[in-house]
Amino acid sequence: MKFNRIIKASIEEKFFSGKAILLLGPRQVGKTTLLRAILDNRKEKHLYLDGDDPTVVGILENANTETLRSLIADNQIVYIDEAQRINKIGIKAKILVDQFKEVQLLISGSSSFELNQQIQEPLTGRKWTFNLWPISWAEYEKEVGFLKSEQSLENRLIYGFYPDVINQTSQEEKVLIELAESYLYKDVMMYGNLKKPKLIQDILKALAYQVGHEVKFKEVAETVGADPKTVASYIEVLEKAFVVFGLSSYSYNLRTEIKTARKIYFYDNGIRNAIIRDFTPLAIRQDVGDLWENFLVSERVKRNSYYQSLARSYFWRTKQQQEIDYVEELAGKLTAYEFKWNPKRNVTFPKTFTVGYNSNNLLVNRGNFREFVGN
Known part of the structure; x- marks a missing residue:
């Protein structure tokens, strides 16, 4: 059974507004499902990066601007899932928002404890934040x-x-x-x-x-x-x-x-x-x-x-x-x-x-x- 999430339209409205889109909520409530459903309905090419994948973590933690440029390639949307797993993700997100203005950055995470600590200051004024809960x-x-x-x-x-x-x-x-x-x-x-x-x-x-x-x-x-x-x-x-x-x-x-x-x-x-x-x-x-x-x-x-x-x-x-x-x-x-x-x-x-x-x-x-x- 698939549920039409109320917040979906609000997230879609913020695409390509010059800021990152941050989706927070408990594990297993459908954050990845929701964002992938949104991406499937868009024409832009997108890159999915899984924060649970050690290879992805290693690349992002050590990436500089040029590494990120190579990683993004011709993708217009970059989606980082379970971003709280990635050390210094806030700095990388700031680079993506500031240096790649034609790219829409999506970030999702299951812990405001870790993720907010990492991104609050670097992304001040650079993000739209949404919360997703269990099915309403x-x-x-x-x-x-x-x-x-x-x-x-x-x-x-x-x-x-x-x-x-x-x-x-x-x-x-x-x-x-x-x-x-x-x-x-x-x-x-x-x-x-x-x-x-x-x-x-x-x-x-x-x-x-x-x-x-x-x-x-x-x-x-x-x-x-x-x-x-x-x-x-x-x-x-x-x-x-x-x-x-x-x-x-x-x-x-x-x-x-x-x-x-x-x-x-x-x-x-x-x-x-x-x-x-x-x-x-x-x-x-x-x-x-x-x-x-x-x-x-x-x-x-x-x-x-x-x-x-x-x-x-x-x-x-x-x-x-x-x-x-x-x-x-x-x-x-x-x-x-x-x-x-x-x-x-x-x-x-x-x-x-x-x-x-x-x-x-x-x-x-x-x-x-x-x-x-x-x-």
Whole structure:
């Protein structure tokens, strides 16, 4: 099954605009597939360079301007895949952009931790940056249709949206566990130069069980037997490797509202469930609310990213335990969201927030979620 990615047109619009095009995202979400699909529809001749190929790495790491000229030859597009593997790729990219203005440079990578470190300064003002995530709900529904997507929602809450997981029916658990073990416990450790594989596993499990809840580094540190600073540094690597992302608490009144709290979510429900080895059907799970919230927030991240929304995302909680699941601020206006799986459940939004901030309040449930996660 092939998915039409929402971001495709936005990338195509930037071709031959005088800047490199940088595509970031987790491994196995389809970055190479997307860029190759774009290239297949273009008339220009292109050169593909695989950052996992030792020969390619050796040539690029030692290349000067003349070597690059010989390498490019008569190609009008150069695509460097898994570019974070290539030492000093930022310098080579700068040369390509500055010295070969008729050539369009494409770069893709699976770790903003390494790749951004290498290219941020050399490519300042010389790049367009895009993020690609696991298949979004909007992309999935467009491909399979309304009825099948409706029938598949519970499975998607369990198994997530990685392309291989969707395409390998009945093999979802095997694919997810392999992905978690190869990507999370190997690539992440390599990217971040982490030394303790068991600690990263323990931290991920702790975060998986706290999805939708406030995360305190000190409590996680006590759970896994590590220093809070170490936990914080490991979580930072997980964020830069596109495994998890955090929301800060919204606060204006520092006396009553909690300012420093964070919630941490996984970009994909399937990865979260693979970490805790729990693929139990939704009907008999105790964490349905957590899965629903992780799904909604991660889908909202995809939506806002693809449509280049300027909205800023938060949650809200007071010292008196009043809370709101998700808050967006756009152009000075606040919208508060509460998430409930059961469409029959009603919620009351705290007056402290709604009156104090004059917010728009919306309940997102099983029956009306499409507008929240779509366009």
